[in-house]
Amino acid sequence: MPASTSKSVYLRGIRDSAPFAFVIVPFALLFGVVATEAGLTLAQMMGFNVLVIAGASQFAAVALMDEGAPLWIVVTTALVVNLRMAMYSASLVPHLGRAPFRLRAFVAYLNFDQTYAAAAAEYERLPDMSLAEKLAYFFGVATPIVPLWYLMALVGALLGTTVPMGSGLDFALPITFIGIAAPMLRTPAHVAAAGASVVVALLLAGLPSGLGLLVAAGCAMVVGVAVETWSEKQ
Amino acid sequence: MKFTTGEIWTVIVLLGAGTYLIRLSFLGLIGDRQMPPLVMRLLRYTPVAVLPGLVAPLVLWPGATGGQPDLARGLAALAAVAVGLATRNTIWAILAGAVTLFGMLFVLG
Numbered sequence: 001m002p003a004s005t006s007k008s009v010y011l012r013g014i015r016d017s018a019p020f021a022f023v024i025v026p027f028a029l030l031f032g033v034v035a036t037e038a039g040l041t042l043a044q045m046m047g048f049n050v051l052v053i054a055g056a057s058q059f060a061a062v063a064l065m066d067e068g069a070p071l072w073i074v075v076t077t078a079l080v081v082n083l084r085m086a087m088y089s090a091s092l093v094p095h096l097g098r099a100p101f102r103l104r105a106f107v108a109y110l111n112f113d114q115t116y117a118a119a120a121a122e123y124e125r126l127p128d129m130s131l132a133e134k135l136a137y138f139f140g141v142a143t144p145i146v147p148l149w150y151l152m153a154l155v156g157a158l159l160g161t162t163v164p165m166g167s168g169l170d171f172a173l174p175i176t177f178i179g180i181a182a183p184m185l186r187t188p189a190h191v192a193a194a195g196a197s198v199v200v201a202l203l204l205a206g207l208p209s210g211l212g213l214l215v216a217a218g219c220a221m222v223v224g225v226a227v228e229t230w231s232e233k234q
Numbered sequence: 235m236k237f238t239t240g241e242i243w244t245v246i247v248l249l250g251a252g253t254y255l256i257r258l259s260f261l262g263l264i265g266d267r268q269m270p271p272l273v274m275r276l277l278r279y280t281p282v283a284v285l286p287g288l289v290a291p292l293v294l295w296p297g298a299t300g301g302q303p304d305l306a307r308g309l310a311a312l313a314a315v316a317v318g319l320a321t322r323n324t325i326w327a328i329l330a331g332a333v334t335l336f337g338m339l340f341v342l343g
Contacts, residue, residue: 022325023324023325026325026328038235039235040235040242041239044239044242044243044246047243047246047250048246048249048250051246051247051249051250051251052246052249052250052253053253054253056281056285057249057253060284060288061245061249063288063292065235065236065237065242065245066235066236067297068236068237071237071241071244071245074245074249075245075248075249075252077284077288078245078249079249079252079253079256080280080283080284081280081281081284081285082252082253082256082257083256083277083280084277084278084280084281085253085256085257086256086257086259086260086277087274087277087278088257089256089257089258089259089260089261089262090259090260090261090274092260092261093260093261096261097261101262104258104261104262105258105262107261108254108257108258108261108262109254109257111257111261112257170296170297170298171292171296171298171307171310171331171335172332173292174289174292174293174307174311175310175311175314175327175328175331175332175335176328177285177288177289178285178289178311178314178315178318178327178328178331179314179318179324179325179327179328179331180281180285180324181281181282181285181286181289181318182314182315182317182318182319182327183318183319183321183322183323183324183327184281184282185282185319186322189279190279190282193279193282193283194282194283194286195286196283197282197283197284197285197286197287197290198286198287198289198290200287201286201287201288201290201291202290202291202294205291205295212287213284213287213288216283216287217280217283217284217287218283220279220282220283220284220286220287221276221279221280221283222276224275224276224278224279224282224283225272225275225276225279228275
């Protein structure tokens with residue numbers, strides 16, 4: 001297929017990523033501030049952004065480290081937050097599975113909520129796109145998002161050490177997580193899963209830091225699927 | 235921060251490697267084989283299974299007040315939930331929570 005088409009698709013991907021700036025900018029700023037307030041160095045904060053590049057799990061890891069949870073609990077809980085990306089990976093296979101391995105390896109690094117959401121919607125809208133066009137679109141969406149995330153986190157970290165943070169900043173993290181989770185409560189199954197997560201986590205709050213949360217997450221996933229299965233039978 | 239420098243980097247490297255493998259999983263290693271539908275269903279619920287449980291104790295027993303329930307923080311959390319449900323928008327939910335929190339902290343002194 002002609003290179004010119006690929007290029008225009010790549011540019012369309014860049015354009016379609018624009019609305020995500022409204023999520024990325026405050027989020028990355030907040031991560032920089034929170035990580036710095038928790039005592040991470042600039043290098044450690046950027047290490048999270050470059051090596052992990054998954055906002056919600058980065059917040060979770062920093063919160064659990066700040067609480068003094070055991071190391072394996074920190075890593076496991078943050079990984080559970082990212083398990084949804086296995087689902088993204090699986091659903092990209094029919095579209096990008098035939099690309100050379102090195103390109104798939106690169107797609108994997110960039111496979112986060114925003115790129116996946118935009119690409120999945122576009123592949124559904126235009127099912128006749130070629131493999132090259134699909135790749136070009138995916139990389140187009142990722143192109144502005146990744147540097148913007150790094151840069152804004154850096155700005156947040158620099159602000160975090162200079163701006164005097166009064167009382168209330170401790171609550172930035174819970175509010176951010178609520179902001180991520182509440183819009184996801186679209187079905188009774190999602191509401192039930194969230195409810196189970198809250199109840200079990202509170203009941204097990206006496207366990208070593210983070211352990212109760214792992215159990216709660218497992219229960220909640222099962223409750224979500226059970227309610228989904230049940231409501232399909234209705 | 236209760237973690238040493240070495241422990242922090244261990245978390246970063248393990249979390250980075252694990253997250254990358256999760257992202258690569260099907261695309262890179264498993265290829266065209268179908269995932270069991272039950273696994274796909276379970277995975278769909280991971281964010282709503284983890285985040286509420288992480289937040290609930292922080293809302294009920296905030297560290298900043300020594301674990302005592304706090305009106306301003308409780309109302310801020312409720313506002314964020316309500317606006318998040320109503321608008322389906324993360325940023326509006328966070329703004330609603332932040333405005334409520336700082337407003338209540340100001341009013342209550």
